[in-house]
Amino acid sequence: MAIRKYLVTGGTGFIGSALVRRLVKDGHDVRVVDNDLRGSSARLADVLPSITLIPCDVRDADAMTEAAKGCESILHLAALNGTENFYNRPDLVLDVGVRGMYGALEAAKRNGITEFVLASSSEAYQTPPVVPTPEDVPLTIPDPWNPRYSYGGSKLISEIMLANYNRDLFKKAIIFRPHNVYGPDMGWEHVLPQLILRAKEQIAKHPDGKVPFEIQGDGSQTRSFVHIDDFIDGLLAMVEKGEHRNVYHIGTREEITIRTLVEQIFAWFGREAELVSTPLPAGGTMRRCPDTTKLEALGYAPKITIAQGIEDIAPWYVANAHLKPAA
Structure with a gap:
């Protein structure tokens, strides 16, 4: 990639900080905007001397305009993610998503920035009509009254705004x-950290035999997970080689049931789970796995399996369980 001046919004988040570190490593001039609503500037401690970190709310178009001066590209990742936030703070999720997108677009317009990369989500199409799912499926919100779709709705709107x-x-x-x-360090509101920490707690309560462990439904619902290292490789391939007015799915085609995922987590602990079914929450998706053909054509080739990834993420969450915020 040619050396460029990037503005990364949401740069102290999990994905944002990984992206910032890679851009710095590749020699780019990086400016980071974040107010640490969900992120943490501590994630960038190792590269702080090499970046410009601007405490700024993306919803403030004037502040964003000032922050973007001199930049050539905006990589807009700022959002309030996490399933718990979708249900508990849907108004804030929508506010950050939609008004933040406006702030970033205004910053581009006022500064004449001609490149804009938007982080959307698989939530924008929610329930896929085909799996693996290509980029051209319809974007849908099944039930506007369900706060679960506050995040997906904000991303759907953001895609239309960019277009x-x-x-x-x-x-x-x-x-x-x-x-x-x-x-x-991906946060605490996502499925993998929650499963790992619940497994740790249940194992402590049941030192012998199978460990009773509740899952939603019968665990037959599927997901595909992509390790952050593979993800950043794919993202940068897209930034460098992706085509104007195009959408790219970034993930893996390794589809796994939640039941198998839980079993692999317990295997890492050296224990066996006795799975207990509970009702599925309204608005859940039974199956999700991206078709990454478009990105693979740009050279993307993920290398880390979910089994290998568990060996990376589980030790971090077990060692840092004491850092989890109180409920």
Whole structure:
């Protein structure tokens, strides 16, 4: 990649900080915008001397305009993610998602920035009509009254905004949809950290024999998970080689049932789970796995299996369980 000046919003988040570190490693000039609403600037401690970190709310278009001065590209990742947030703070999820997108687009327009890369989500299409799922499936919100869709709705709106704002300005406007990115220090509100920490707690309560462990439904629902290292490889391939006004799915085709995922987590602990079914929450998706053909054509080739990834993420969460915020 040619050396460029990037503005990364949400740069102290899990994905954002990994992206910032890679951009710095590759020699780019990186400016980071975040207010640490969900992220933490501590994630960037190792590269702070090499970046410009601007405490800024992406919803503030004037502040964003100032932050983006002199930049050549905006990589817009800022959002309030996490399933718990979708249900408990849907108003804030929507506010950050939609007004934050407006703030970033205004910053691009006022500064004449011609490249804009948007982090969307698989939540934008929610229940896929086909699996593995290509990028051209319809975007849907099954039930606007269900707060579960606050995040997916904000991403759907953001995609439409990128497609229609600044149409004459952008020479490169690209959307990427992450599919279950994971790794150490990814936060506490996601399925892998929650399963790992619940397994740790249940094992402590049951030192012998099989460990009773509740799962939603019968565990036959599937997901595909992509390790953060593979994900960043895919993202940078897209930033460098992706085509204007295109969407790219970033994930893996390794589809796994939640039941098997739990069994692999317990295997890492050296124990065996006795799975206990509980009702599925409304709005869940039974199956999700991306078709990554478009990204693979740009050279993307994920290397880390979920079994290998568990060996990376589980030790971090076990060692740092004391850092989990109180409920």
